Amino acid sequence: NAGVTQTPKFQVLKTGQSMTLQCAQDMNHNSMYWYRQDPGMGLRLIYYSASEGTTDKGEVPNGYNVSRLNKREFSLRLESAAPSQTSVYFCASSSEGEKLFFGSGTQLSVL
Amino acid sequence: GNSVTQMEGPVTLSEEAFLTINCTYTATGYPSLFWYVQYPGEGLQLLLKATKADDKGSNKGFEATYRKETTSFHLEKGSVQVSDSAVYFCALFSGGYNKLIFGAGTRLAVHP
Numbered sequence: 001n002a003g004v005t006q007t008p009k010f011q012v013l014k015t016g017q018s019m020t021l022q023c024a025q026d027m028n029h030n031s032m033y034w035y036r037q038d039p040g041m042g043l044r045l046i047y048y049s050a051s052e053g054t055t056d057k058g059e060v061p062n063g064y065n066v067s068r069l070n071k072r073e074f075s076l077r078l079e080s081a082a083p084s085q086t087s088v089y090f091c092a093s094s095s096e097g098e099k100l101f102f103g104s105g106t107q108l109s110v111l
Numbered sequence: 112g113n114s115v116t117q118m119e120g121p122v123t124l125s126e127e128a129f130l131t132i133n134c135t136y137t138a139t140g141y142p143s144l145f146w147y148v149q150y151p152g153e154g155l156q157l158l159l160k161a162t163k164a165d166d167k168g169s170n171k172g173f174e175a176t177y178r179k180e181t182t183s184f185h186l187e188k189g190s191v192q193v194s195d196s197a198v199y200f201c202a203l204f205s206g207g208y209n210k211l212i213f214g215a216g217t218r219l220a221v222h223p
Contacts, residue, residue, distance in 0.1 A: 042200060042215035090154055098143055098204045100211060102154030
């Protein structure tokens with residue numbers, strides 16, 4: 001009954017540090033997404049993967065990279081974190097693209 | 112391009128009050144429309160959807176009608192409860208882009 005699992009739940013980084021956010025889903029979904037949520041701006045799509053082996057940029061891809069490791073896993077990497085990347089990050093998955101299932105989020109602070 | 116505009120919050124209501132959260136959209140073609148809800152400390156979850164004009168989506172006492180003539184999908188509930196306190200997101204799915212586009216979200220706070 002796991003659904004979409006994100007790790008870690010909280011992270012504090014210093015400017016310039018790197019880290020990878022992990023996401024895994026157990027629903028056999030083809031599509032996976034990474035969003036960031038900022039106050040007053042709703043959810044903005046960073047990257048998405050329509051199927052295993054493919055990734056595409058969303059609205060705000062700069063400063064991020066992604067890897068669709070296999071059908072289950074979709075990771076988001078910050079190579080050199082900046083304070084502007086302080087946000088709450090959500091991973092989501094879907095089978096037909098309309099109904100998304102979300103993880104519980106990662107709260108990231110970059111000092 | 113496609114976009115979604117929601118009324119700004121927060122919306123503060125007393126228990127059993129009537130709720131309306133406005134949502135309008137801009138899109139080419141005939142998008143599917145959604146309301147997602149985010150309870151404190153959780154990810155978003157689908158509340159209701161409508162896939163064509165004049166469809167009414169409903170769930171947990173919430174309703175929204177797809178109005179193509181006014182490009183709107185307003186969320187309503189006749190009698191809110193404290194447990195409805197959450198952030199509500201309107202969204203559209205356009206097949207051409209193959210992804211959901213979200214509004215900014217509206218925070219609802221319901222007091223006893």
